[in-house]
Amino acid sequence: MRKPKMNDEDYPTTGHEWDGIREYDKPMPRWWLWTFYLCILFSIGYMIYYPAIPLINGATKGVLGYSSRAEVQGEIDRVNAQNADIEKLLLATPMEQIAKDPDLSRFASAGGAAVFRTYCAQCHGAGAQGAKGYPNLQDDDWLWGGDLTTLETTIRHGIRHDADDDTRYSEMPKFGEILPQEEIKQIAEYVLAISNQDHDVALAMLGKPLFIDNCSACHGETGLGDREQGAPNLADALWLFGGDRDTVLHTITNSRFGVMPAWQGRITDAQIKQVAFYVHQLGGGE
Amino acid sequence: MTTQTEQPPRLFEGREPVFPQRVSGWYRRLKWWLMIFTLGIYYITPWIRWDRGANLPDQAVLVDLANARFFFFWIEIWPHELYFVAGLLIMAGLGLFLFTSALGRVWCGYACPQTVWTDLFILVERWVEGDRNERIRLLRAKWSFRKARLRITKWVIWLLIALATGGAWVFYFADAPTLLRELITGQAAMVAYGTIAILTATTFLFGGFLREQVCTYMCPWPRIQAAMMDEDSLTVAYRDWRGEPRGKLGKAEGDCIDCMACVNVCPQGIDIRDGQQVECITCALCIDACDTMMEKIGKPRGLIDYCALSDEPLERAGVTPKTIWQHILRLRNFIYFGLWSLIGVAMVVALFIRSDFSASIKPDRNPRFVTLSDGTLRNAYDLKISNQTGAAREFHLSIKTDDPLRLDLQGVDGMNITVPADETMHQRIYVFAKPEYETSRMDNAPIRFWVEDRASGERNHVDSFFAGDPK
Numbered sequence: 001m002r003k004p005k006m007n008d009e010d011y012p013t014t015g016h017e018w019d020g021i022r023e024y025d026k027p028m029p030r031w032w033l034w035t036f037y038l039c040i041l042f043s044i045g046y047m048i049y050y051p052a053i054p055l056i057n058g059a060t061k062g063v064l065g066y067s068s069r070a071e072v073q074g075e076i077d078r079v080n081a082q083n084a085d086i087e088k089l090l091l092a093t094p095m096e097q098i099a100k101d102p103d104l105s106r107f108a109s110a111g112g113a114a115v116f117r118t119y120c121a122q123c124h125g126a127g128a129q130g131a132k133g134y135p136n137l138q139d140d141d142w143l144w145g146g147d148l149t150t151l152e153t154t155i156r157h158g159i160r161h162d163a164d165d166d167t168r169y170s171e172m173p174k175f176g177e178i179l180p181q182e183e184i185k186q187i188a189e190y191v192l193a194i195s196n197q198d199h200d201v202a203l204a205m206l207g208k209p210l211f212i213d214n215c216s217a218c219h220g221e222t223g224l225g226d227r228e229q230g231a232p233n234l235a236d237a238l239w240l241f242g243g244d245r246d247t248v249l250h251t252i253t254n255s256r257f258g259v260m261p262a263w264q265g266r267i268t269d270a271q272i273k274q275v276a277f278y279v280h281q282l283g284g285g286e
Numbered sequence: 287m288t289t290q291t292e293q294p295p296r297l298f299e300g301r302e303p304v305f306p307q308r309v310s311g312w313y314r315r316l317k318w319w320l321m322i323f324t325l326g327i328y329y330i331t332p333w334i335r336w337d338r339g340a341n342l343p344d345q346a347v348l349v350d351l352a353n354a355r356f357f358f359f360w361i362e363i364w365p366h367e368l369y370f371v372a373g374l375l376i377m378a379g380l381g382l383f384l385f386t387s388a389l390g391r392v393w394c395g396y397a398c399p400q401t402v403w404t405d406l407f408i409l410v411e412r413w414v415e416g417d418r419n420e421r422i423r424l425l426r427a428k429w430s431f432r433k434a435r436l437r438i439t440k441w442v443i444w445l446l447i448a449l450a451t452g453g454a455w456v457f458y459f460a461d462a463p464t465l466l467r468e469l470i471t472g473q474a475a476m477v478a479y480g481t482i483a484i485l486t487a488t489t490f491l492f493g494g495f496l497r498e499q500v501c502t503y504m505c506p507w508p509r510i511q512a513a514m515m516d517e518d519s520l521t522v523a524y525r526d527w528r529g530e531p532r533g534k535l536g537k538a539e540g541d542c543i544d545c546m547a548c549v550n551v552c553p554q555g556i557d558i559r560d561g562q563q564v565e566c567i568t569c570a571l572c573i574d575a576c577d578t579m580m581e582k583i584g585k586p587r588g589l590i591d592y593c594a595l596s597d598e599p600l601e602r603a604g605v606t607p608k609t610i611w612q613h614i615l616r617l618r619n620f621i622y623f624g625l626w627s628l629i630g631v632a633m634v635v636a637l638f639i640r641s642d643f644s645a646s647i648k649p650d651r652n653p654r655f656v657t658l659s660d661g662t663l664r665n666a667y668d669l670k671i672s673n674q675t676g677a678a679r680e681f682h683l684s685i686k687t688d689d690p691l692r693l694d695l696q697g698v699d700g701m702n703i704t705v706p707a708d709e710t711m712h713q714r715i716y717v718f719a720k721p722e723y724e725t726s727r728m729d730n731a732p733i734r735f736w737v738e739d740r741a742s743g744e745r746n747h748v749d750s751f752f753a754g755d756p757k
Contacts, residue, residue: 026299027297027298027299028297028298028299029298029299029300029301029302029499030298030299030300030505031301031499031501032298032503033298033497038749045410099697117684125652125653126652127650127651127653129652129653129656136653136656138653138656138666139656139657139658139659139665140658141658141659142660207504236659236660236720237657237659237660238658238659239655239657281696281697281714283654283656283664283666283696283714283716
């Protein structure tokens with residue numbers, strides 16, 4: 001049955017030689033060839049069934065109609081369908097009750113994190129740490145309040161978002177147009193005084209009655225602020241735009257206020273609740 | 287027949303069919319027992335039960351990919367303990383070095399699945415179609431009802447074995463009785479059916495048709511082994527100084543009577559008398575075949591035998607060569623064995639001293655700290671506690687720092703966290719530093735978190751830092 005075996009010396013070589021080592025030109029095994037043919041067959045089938053040949057305006061479609069875009073969409077639809085029940089539950093649950101259900105709170109905080117990174121991180125930062133003019137959402141200082149319901153309202157209607165009738169609105173006058181420069185300086189010294197910073201005591205004394213006359217309607221007599229009007233607390237260590245003398249002077253003279261868009265209509269109700277829940281559990285929630 | 291040298295070489299070469307003949311002897315018996323042993327381990331292991339309590343699976347050996355757990359009798363490995371698996375792989379590697387250096391290709395010859403299943407398939411083939419000569423005749427015969435019947439019977443039995451092989455594999459990855467029920471009722475996961483289908487196909491193909499070609503062409507091991515063997519490694523060899531010149535009984539000087547018994551029994555289709563070859567898996571069946579022949583003609587056994595390369599010139603010169611044990615017990619093998627057992631001992635020690643819960647902590651990097659309205663600095667951490675037991679446990683959390691920092695757990699009253707059985711729990715924790723503390727002005731102040739099991743008092747700690755504001 002066995003054919004006489006060829007001696008290795010009888011085989012021709014490819015002519016390649018490295019340091020005396022030569023390469024045989026031996027035939028390859030036939031099963032290897034079969035594998036090769038099978039691959040060719042497979043590729044023909046693949047070209048028929050899947051997008052394959054690039055043409056000028058796109059590739060051939062393939063009889064299966066496969067597209068990676070549709071596959072992603074299908075996956076998104078599948079996940080959405082899977083989450084439909086818990087999303088319904090989220091919509092039906094009051095904000096304060098979400099944390100009591102571990103599954104629901106996991107869903108809310110994971111979804112909220114995704115929403116935050118998509119829509120909120122541009123201004124508030126990826127870690128919600130804020131920036132000058134954009135509030136830090138991790139701390140315990142809130143302009144309009146940091147409880148769950150208030151957060152939801154703020155996100156839903158935005159701040160100074162003209163197109164939303166329920167938006168949070170307040171405006172600080174430009175005192176540069178109202179008060180003389182001297183009095184503004186005195187008020188600024190008083191603001192530095194109530195926030196425990198270095199200040200000119202004499203000027204601050206003069207500033208106190210001016211502050212009560214002009215500022216206390218919103219910021220309160222002791223400068224603790226008023227969340228009803230979104231008036232910041234001026235007596236704490238946190239400043240939205242900065243608490244040094246020059247910045248305070250600039251703020252009083254020209255006034256400042258930020259704008260946040262209303263998210264109602266731009267993201268879903270469920271997403272609003274999710275992101276409110278997420279922000280609340282970052283550490284500053286009340 | 288003209289020799290091939292006179293023609294240009296063909297571009298490809300068909301397989302020369304191999305018809306291993308039945309053989310009996312010491313090595314054949316050893317291989318039967320090893321086959322029963324290895325196949326037994328493979329098929330029975332997933333069905334062994336091991337009680338781990340209500341919350342954990344009761345399968346003795348289970349690779350639970352979905353939950354990222356590996357169970358081996360009393361040992362449970364979590365993903366963060368994958369170094370045990372890495373250690374096992376290193377031991378497997380060193381073990382192969384050791385065995386190759388000492389005993390040559392003993393893995394190939396006795397324990398490799400390709401060898402074991404091919405052996406089983408050849409057994410079926412012989413049982414259905416007869417021994418070597420009948421099989422050769424059958425191959426040459428024209429297609430007839432008998433040939434078709436024999437072929438189909440053989441293939442069906444092969445397929446059943448292949449199916450059982452692929453089928454047993456998936457039981458290592460899920461609860462075996464449940465999965466079997468699901469498989470039969472058609473409710474098992476697609477991946478289970480797919481795995482079984484692929485393994486059935488490869489077993490059928492590799493054991494039935496590719497056989498020695500897997501070893502010769504596909505497997506990298508013969509090449510690696512060639513580099514690891516030396517003149518003291520044991521191989522199966524033909525004592526040509528004794529056998530040559532070969533010839534018919536009584537007509538030649540050598541002991542080899544050229545009966546071709548060694549060639550006929552070889553599952554790799556080679557002639558061991560040509561010397562060491564990459565195709566030889568040292569299955570030792572030629573030793574059995576030759577010994578049987580030598581006994582029949584009244585010559586000493588061992589014309590083909592396990593010996594080392596260095597034996598040959600000594601034996602030829604009539605000097606007593608080293609014994610098998612002298613070949614095995616040499617420095618190189620001791621070094622391999624030392625390394626191998628060092629890792630083994632280290633792993634056993636690690637297994638016994640490891641804690642059944644673990645904690646890790648990840649400080650928030652963005653932002654590193656948050657200033658609160660009273661000037662206090664707050665750092666947030668993600669604490670992860672893994673409870674590697676089958677019962678829920680309560681852990682007490684505390685910190686050790688230079689300044690009396692305050693600790694707070696999000697959504698938890700007090701400092702105790704209950705982690706459910708066999709789960710990892712994430713807990714967001716806060717640490718507060720008042721503005722007057724030195725810590726709040728340090729870039730990185732060391733902080734140690736202690737996690738204490740309330741029931742046993744066992745404590746583990748993780749170190750991290752408190753990020754202050756150096757400004």
